[in-house]
Amino acid sequence: MKSLEELAAIKARMQDKVIMREGSGQIRVVVGMATCGIAAGARPVLDRFVEDVEKEGLADRVAVKQTGCIGICQYEPVVEVHEGGKDKVTYVKMTAEKVDEIVEKHIKGGQPVLEYTITHVGD
Amino acid sequence: MVHYNASLEDTEFYKLQRRVVLRNCGVIDPESIDEYIAVDGYAALGKALTSMTPAQVVDEIKASGLRGRGGGGFPTGMKWSFTAAQNNPVKYVVCNADEGDPGAFMDRSVLEGDPHCIIEGMALCGYATGAHEGYVYVRAEYPIAVKRLGKAIEDARAYGLLGKDIFGSGFDFDLYLRLGAGAFVCGEETALMTSIEGNRGEPRPRPPYPAVSGLFKKPTTENNVETFANVAQIILNGADWFASVGTERSKGTKVFALGGKINNTGLVEVPMGTTLRQIVEVVGGGIPNGKHFKAAQTGGPSGGCIPASMIDIEIDYDNLVAQGAMMGSGGMIIMDEDTCMVDIAKFFLQFTVDESCGKCTACRIGTKRLYELLEKITDGKGTLEDLDTMETLCRYIKDNSLCGLGQTAPNPVLSTYSRFPEEYKAHVVDKKCPAGVCKSLLTYVIDPEKCKGCTACARVCPVGAISGTVKEPHVIDAAKCIKCGSCMERCKFGAISKK
Ligand SMILES: Cc1cc2nc3c(=O)[nH]c(=O)nc-3n(C[C@H](O)[C@H](O)[C@H](O)COP(=O)(O)O)c2cc1C
Ligand code: SF4
Ligand code: SF4
Numbered sequence: 215m216k217s218l219e220e221l222a223a224i225k226a227r228m229q230d231k232v233i234m235r236e237g238s239g240q241i242r243v244v245v246g247m248a249t250c251g252i253a254a255g256a257r258p259v260l261d262r263f264v265e266d267v268e269k270e271g272l273a274d275r276v277a278v279k280q281t282g283c284i285g286i287c288q289y290e291p292v293v294e295v296h297e298g299g300k301d302k303v304t305y306v307k308m309t310a311e312k313v314d315e316i317v318e319k320h321i322k323g324g325q326p327v328l329e330y331t332i333t334h335v336g337d
Numbered sequence: 338m339v340h341y342n343a344s345l346e347d348t349e350f351y352k353l354q355r356r357v358v359l360r361n362c363g364v365i366d367p368e369s370i371d372e373y374i375a376v377d378g379y380a381a382l383g384k385a386l387t388s389m390t391p392a393q394v395v396d397e398i399k400a401s402g403l404r405g406r407g408g409g410g411f412p413t414g415m416k417w418s419f420t421a422a423q424n425n426p427v428k429y430v431v432c433n434a435d436e437g438d439p440g441a442f443m444d445r446s447v448l449e450g451d452p453h454c455i456i457e458g459m460a461l462c463g464y465a466t467g468a469h470e471g472y473v474y475v476r477a478e479y480p481i482a483v484k485r486l487g488k489a490i491e492d493a494r495a496y497g498l499l500g501k502d503i504f505g506s507g508f509d510f511d512l513y514l515r516l517g518a519g520a521f522v523c524g525e526e527t528a529l530m531t532s533i534e535g536n537r538g539e540p541r542p543r544p545p546y547p548a549v550s551g552l553f554k555k556p557t558t559e560n561n562v563e564t565f566a567n568v569a570q571i572i573l574n575g576a577d578w579f580a581s582v583g584t585e586r587s588k589g590t591k592v593f594a595l596g597g598k599i600n601n602t603g604l605v606e607v608p609m610g611t612t613l614r615q616i617v618e619v620v621g622g623g624i625p626n627g628k629h630f631k632a633a634q635t636g637g638p639s640g641g642c643i644p645a646s647m648i649d650i651e652i653d654y655d656n657l658v659a660q661g662a663m664m665g666s667g668g669m670i671i672m673d674e675d676t677c678m679v680d681i682a683k684f685f686l687q688f689t690v691d692e693s694c695g696k697c698t699a700c701r702i703g704t705k706r707l708y709e710l711l712e713k714i715t716d717g718k719g720t721l722e723d724l725d726t727m728e729t730l731c732r733y734i735k736d737n738s739l740c741g742l743g744q745t746a747p748n749p750v751l752s753t754y755s756r757f758p759e760e761y762k763a764h765v766v767d768k769k770c771p772a773g774v775c776k777s778l779l780t781y782v783i784d785p786e787k788c789k790g791c792t793a794c795a796r797v798c799p800v801g802a803i804s805g806t807v808k809e810p811h812v813i814d815a816a817k818c819i820k821c822g823s824c825m826e827r828c829k830f831g832a833i834s835k836k
Contacts, residue, residue, distance in 0.1 A: 215497040216505045218383045221374060228375035232365060246363060248449045249481050250442075279372075282450015284345060284363030285604035294363070300339040302346070331343035 231277065236299035241276045241321060243267075245308075246292040248283035254290035255309070262310040263293070266317040276321060289332060295320060304332040350601045350622060353615055355582065357590045358566045359606045362450030367485050370492040373453040379498055381569035382457050385464055386506040389572075394465035395421055398568065400576035402588035407433055407524075407561030408639065408665050408741075410587070410654035413568075416558060419548035420466040423556035430462045430471035431533070431552055431559040434482070435517050435524035438637030439688060441668035443592040444562035446604050448475065448482035451566070452489035456499065456512060458565030461572060463510045466558050470511055474529050477516040487514055521638075521692035525740050526559045528694070539694050540740035561666065563592055583609035587653030591667060597634075598673040600625050607652075614648045617671060628673040632756065636665025638685040638692075639745030641752025642678070661752045663745075677774035678753040678760050683711040689746040700743030703734040707747065715775040719765040728754070776820045779835045783824075785810035787832035794824035794833060 215221060234240055245251070245260040263278045284292055289306035295316075296302050303326045305316060312330055320326045328334050345351050356362075365372040373379070385394050399414025420428060432455060436444040448455065459471045475483055490512050493499040501509045515533045517523045523538040530552045532538035551557025567589060571579045580588045587609040593616070596602050600622035607616065617623065617630055624630050632642040635652075641662035643650060650656055654664050672681065686708045695701045710727050713719045731747035738744045754761055763769045770778040783794070783803075790808040795801075802818040805811030813824070813833075825833040 215379070215383075215503065218387060218504065221379055221383050224371055224374045225377070225380075228371045232372050232375040244363070244366075248362075248446055249479075252481070279366045280368070281364060282362040282367050283446040283604055285359065285446075285606075286345065286350065286601070287603045288601070292363075294344070301341045302344040303341055304344045326341050326343055328341070328343055331341070332345055333343050333347050 234296045234298035238298045239275055240298065242296040243276060243278045243321070244281040244294050244296070245278070246282070246284055246290060247280035250283055250287050251290045251292060256291035258310045259291045259293060259308045259313055262313040263317070266313060267321075270317065270322065272317075272321065286332070289335070292332075295326070305330045306332045306335050349619055350603070350605075353611060353620055354606050355590050355608050356606050357570055357579075357582075358447060358563055358592050359450070359604065360570075361454065362446055365451070367450050367452055368488055370453060370489065370496060370498075373451070377573060378453050378569075379457055381572035382460050382464075382498065383504050385461055385572050386504040386508055391421060391465045391467060394461060394572065397572060397576050398465070401571045401579040402576075402583070402586075403564065403567055403571060403579065404587060404654060405561055406563035406567075406591070406666065408636070408663070410664055413560060413564055416548065416560070417462060417466050419546070420468070420556045420558040423467075423549060425556050427470075427553075427555045428466060428468035429552040429555055429557040430459050430466065430468045431526075431530065431547075431557055432459055432471065432473040432562060432565055433524060433526065433529060433559060434473055434475035434479075434562045435529060436476060436479075436562070436666065437519075437521035437524045437692075438666050438668045440596050440670060441594045441637060441666050443594050443604060443667045445479050445482050447562050447566050447592075448479065448486055452482075452486040453493065454566050454569055455486070455562060456489055456493050458568035459512060460499065460503070460510045461568050462558055462560065462565070464508055466556075468556075468558065469509050470513070472513050472515050472533055472552065474515045474517055474523070474533055476519055478519055483514065483516065490514065520694070521688070522694040522740070522742050525742060528740070529559070530557065539696050540742075542739060563667070584651060584653045584656075586655055591652070591664065593667045593669045595621055595669050595671070597670040598624055598628065598676070599671040609653045610651045612648070613643060613650050613652060616652070616669070617648065621671065624671070624673050628675065631672045631674050631676055632678070634662075634670040634672065634681065634685075634749070635668065636663040636745075636748070637668045638688045639663065639741065639748055640665045641748050642672075642681075642756055644756045661748075661755060663748075675772055675774070677715075677770050677772035678757040679711060679715055679764055679770075680772075680774045682750045682753045683708065683715060685749040686711060686746065689742060693742060693746075697738045697740075697743055699734050699737035700739075700746065703730060703737075704743070704746050706730060707734065707750065711750070714761065714764050715770070716777045717764065717768045717775075721762075721765055724754070724761060724765060773835050779820055780815055781813050781818055781820060781822070781825060781833060781835050783811050783813055784832045784834065787830050789830050789832070791829070793827050793829065797823045797827045799823065
């Protein structure tokens with residue numbers, strides 16, 4: 215990196231991929247893949263998202279990413295869905311089966327599966 | 338904007354939190370340097386290298402009021418200025434990622450979730466202090482952290498964010514990883530550097546301080562992971578921004594690993610000055626099973642406890658020290674009325690007995706003898722005189738140990754004894770454990786009035802200590818009973834209790 219301009223160029227190129235813009239139609243699914251998440255079973259959840267997105271041909275508008283710990287250990291595995299112009303949705307205690315339902319109803323159908331979210335699931 | 342009220346930010350757990358250190362954890366892909374750059378990553382390094390002098394960087398950190406997050410709370414800017422003042426062409430930056438406190442995982446989460454912010458913080462430190470090489474000492478028990486940090490270093494090198502002439506400024510800086518084998522004492526700064534040098538990780542006397550003669554006898558700045566994680570944000574947003582959060586003498590936020598008898602266990606980041614009550618009742622969601630808050634242990638095996646009577650204490654470095662506890666690295670263990678304070682002290686002491694490196698007699702043998710005293714007390718064989726001996730021994734260990742491990746090892750004992758003297762006395766004088774934890778002081782009894790003679794307890798008892806015929810009250814043979822508690826758990830009529 216020889217200049218600030220180079221850094222700015224990467225930032226400009228990447229920003230829309232991390233922070234969803236309203237109306238872009240892009241969705242970012244992040245799976246908590248810190249030690250706590252992996253220990254609780256995040257890997258099969260991440261794998262299933264990748265498979266489902268592939269299978270349903272959603273790859274051009276849905277990005278599936280891993281991320282670190284968001285801090286709610288007893289709710290792992292945790293998955294967050296970001297979409298421009300809409301509140302983030304935090305899914306907790308995830309399983310591969312729940313992934314299928316979320317991809318169908320939320321990612322494709324636009325309706326979050328509220329019963330799997332942090333404000334609805336007890337511990 | 339479409340609202341769902343279904344995200345982490347909508348929970349009580351999150352409400353009082355403020356994320357500076359953890360801002361990217363759970364947001365970006367830690368294995369993507371591009372994503373880090375997308376959220377302003379390396380912008381602080383760029384800013385410093387192209388528009389600030391090293392002295393200005395030190396001054397900015399000083400003005401922010403940032404204090405070391407590794408335990409002691411030493412002012413970071415001042416520490417940097419000591420190294421910067423050394424006239425030596427070779428200096429080092431060391432990041433302490435040994436995180437040995439039982440139950441603490443703040444640093445691990447940062448390394449796993451946002452490794453580039455550590456690299457950026459260390460590079461800024463290197464620039465500010467005139468160092469061109471840095472080491473991250475991370476425990477080998479953190480394989481994911483090691484892998485992600487390793488990848489982050491490679492990616493940063495590939496982008497020229499580590500290496501020669503960064504941002505065309507002429508500043509060179511590179512980083513290396515060193516793995517620790519899991520000895521707690523290797524988290525102590527001088528032992529850590531001895532270990533990086535390839536020797537057995539034992540502390541060495543200070544002075545000379547690391548700023549003068551540290552790693553490989555060169556001037557060295559050593560900081561904790563969380564300390565470094567704050568640095569780039571301070572340079573980017575300014576010292577005033579950082580200092581606007583917190584208390585008079587403790588600025589910014591603190592990450593705690595909240596655990597124990599609490600509804601929401603997890604990683605929380607709150608402004609300095611948040612009260613213990615807010616952490617327990619709001620962030621932590623209270624104590625499970627309708628039990629009551631008894632005390633919080635901060636600072637792990639070096640720390641102390643804050644009793645329920647002090648629940649409105651504003652958490653910062655100085656308030657905790659004034660209460661005989663300490664911030665420590667951020668482990669916070671919540672205890673309810675079922676926790677025996679003598680037992681807790683014994684638990685932490687067992688840890689220090691195991692982890693003492695053995696260099697000092699007071700620490701090596703003293704902690705062992707202290708442990709034996711506590712064992713005597715929890716076994717119901719203690720005397721009032723033992724309590725006095727215990728206190729004297731605590732002072733002796735503190736005064737005669739070389740490093741912080743020995744100097745602070747008696748803290749959990751001293752703190753629980755000063756806060757809960759009646760509990761110690763109950764063990765010694767009445768031969769009772771009020772919390773019902775210490776097995777030697779408990780007896781399990783069956784209430785003949787309540788016992789229906791269902792035989793469930795007799796069947797579950799692993800040692801055949803319970804006798805009685807069907808539909809007749811059963812009895813426990815105290816001589817045979819090993820106090821496992823199975824019978825009490827099994828009885829449907831609440832006929833069995835421990836006294
Ligand atoms: C026995 C012992 C263990 C320690 N373990 C750690 C540790 O795991 N991580 C850490 O950052 N500091 C640890 N410290 C404190 C370090 O010696 C040092 O003070 C600290 O890393 C300085 O960084 P800071 O100024 O950023 O807080 C330990 C100290 C002692 C005495
Ligand atoms: S105080 Fe204990 S841990 Fe520290 S150097 Fe002495 S023996 Fe080792
Ligand atoms: S506490 Fe355990 S050993 Fe004692 S009587 Fe009950 S089941 Fe048997």
